[in-house]
Amino acid sequence: MQTATKSTSLVEIPAWKALKAHAEQVRGTHLRDLFAQDPARGERLTAEAEGIFLDYSKNRVTDETLKLLVELAGQVGLRERTEAMFTGQKINITENRAVLHVALRAPKGESIVVDGEDVVPEVHKVLDKMAGFADRVRSGAWRGHTGKRIKNVVNIGIGGSDLGPVMAYEALKHYSQRDLTFRFISNVDGTDFAEAVQDLDATETLFLVASKTFTTQETMTNARSAREWALKTLGDESAVAKHFVAISTNATEVAKFGIDTENMFGFWDWVGGRYSMDSAIGLSTMIAIGPDGFRELLAGFHAMDVHFRTAPLEKNLPALLGLLTVWYTEFFDAQTVAILPYDQYLKRFPAYLQQLTMESNGKHVTLDGETVSYQTGPIYWGEPGTNGQHSFYQLIHQGTRLIPCDFIGFAKSLNQLGRHHDMLMANVFAQAEALAFGKTAEQVKAEGTADWLVPHRVFEGNRPSNTILADKLTPATLGKLVALYEHAVFTQGVVWNIDSFDQWGVELGKVLATKILGELEATDEPKLDHDSSTKSLIQRYRSSK
């Protein structure tokens, strides 16, 4: 087992100290001045790789900031840690696991060895099995128990076994087979299940039970309800084989549930739940867009992996994105990052990134187990533009908090409709410009605004953003975007010296919920061993349910 070795505290690292001092100079500088001092800034502070263009010029940084951030990455060992990840070392130290989502998209012929075994051939074996199955469902060759063609695919999973599949399905709907209906059930709230299946015919419905562990309470409860619901129509237990497949690392539990392990698509403990949308967990995505589309998605991921591993840090998109977040989190007291995709197909992208970023970097101790003396993972949130503009952007423009924003847009629309796309993109550029440059009191006055109203109409500006542009949303582009953020999160985690790949913080609530469930369902008055608030809430629920 790999254990932690005592490392130098981040705050003692020379580049960190230099950044801390340097931040004091930058704090007083306005983006207006930075752009005025350097007319080429908007072209210079950009980077492009694999068709993803990043304009980071509207950040509160100077060349010196960037130099120091890159030095910081060097001094915390970003390169070495990246190699450790890509070569299958057990960098998830608290679970003693390798972290190899990059192996899920490694092309045939590459080799990545974990515990003496090359995992790449295994990955491709599963991909081929998925492709065979997806083709059969798409073509209608896979029939339900009564011989009818499958028309509905329902993914049951939660967290990484749901958010990736839903996000990818929505993002790539344009490429999906339209005579198939896709639904996603995650919540243990029965409403989620009831609404998802209420208009479906069980004889035409296929359930994909997606759970890395196959023990997650919500998923297993929904899967059992699905079996009951399906068998009400199909009658016979033998129907399960035609209407249920499992996606899991846990063959024993899959068999216990009653799904033939022949109908199981496996993955491995070195794939974290939130890093699994390109594993078998992506089976719904593959059924929707087809095996070729899925392989394009994987190729997109891989292209960004290679870029991250090899490009110089000054031009390295994930590293830059990650380091800029560290900069604002530590030295500008920024508590959140807004993800603002200007593409309706990316409507679930912010929710997907929330798990990726916050489950990964919401940690309060270092790899050595020391409590950190600095901030770690910020809160990620967001909505697609332009909708957000008419709801929360007010606070980003004129509120008291600094909220770094990532704008994401595409040169081409997948649904060209009159002037819509130009309008959409005009808003991307306008919002980033308004945030950075604002509007001074003089400008407001010059418009003839009454003196008393001037302060209300002033935009301070100096609000940072990145603009990420690509040609159009394709499976490959989506893969690149997700990998971009995966590696940005990794970069942040390396700087903060935390384990970005465990999630112990979800355990306590799970344990307590199991105990409380027994108390809610007890027929005799249970002895409640809780604080006075929890106790009286339980009593109130019991007497009114």
Ligand code: F6P
């Ligand atoms: O409880 C959190 C979590 O473990 C996530 O990390 C994971 O993605 C999700 O639950 C679902 O887990 P599983 O795929 O094992 O059902």
